[in-house]
Amino acid sequence: MKTTLKKISIATAIILTSQLALAAEIIEKPSKVKKAIANTTIDFSGGKGAVVEYFAADGTARGRSNKNGVFTGKWFVRPDATLCVVHDDPNQSGCVFVLRRKHEIEFHRFDDVLEGPFPIVKGNPNRL
Numbered sequence: 001m002k003t004t005l006k007k008i009s010i011a012t013a014i015i016l017t018s019q020l021a022l023a024a025e026i027i028e029k030p031s032k033v034k035k036a037i038a039n040t041t042i043d044f045s046g047g048k049g050a051v052v053e054y055f056a057a058d059g060t061a062r063g064r065s066n067k068n069g070v071f072t073g074k075w076f077v078r079p080d081a082t083l084c085v086v087h088d089d090p091n092q093s094g095c096v097f098v099l100r101r102k103h104e105i106e107f108h109r110f111d112d113v114l115e116g117p118f119p120i121v122k123g124n125p126n127r128l
Contacts, residue, residue: 026097026108030077036100037075037083041126043119054128061085062128070128083107 027033037055044051053063061073073087084095096107096115106116 026099028081030079030081033077033081033083033098036098036105037077039124040120040122041124041128042105047119049126052126052128054124054126056124061087064126064128 027036038057039055041052041054043049044053050066051063053061055061055075059074059076061075063071063073065071071087071089071092073085073093075083075085077083078095081097082095083098084093086093094109096109099106099108100120101117103119103121104117105120106114106118108114
């Protein structure tokens, strides 16, 4: 009986894991990336508010860092559905694939590095 319950539990876990993986896939259409990013604020400090950035619908990015103060940039989506953000600092600029869940976003870089997940909210609650 215990072996049967253990097998059922393992099978259930595998099914749930598969369903979660399918529910959160990299966005492959440029229009969907734009919709997922436009008019949102991302907290790059994992909810601590130390680095936040607002992505306006017009392609402007405005942020604030506790360390470096206010910054601005531009964002756009390429035909391959990658999100590109351009700042004055080239180390803070680049293009990534986007994976969006309801209240989180992940960035998948071309060098296979995963950034996030980061909290994301609609609008500009920080008035950036």
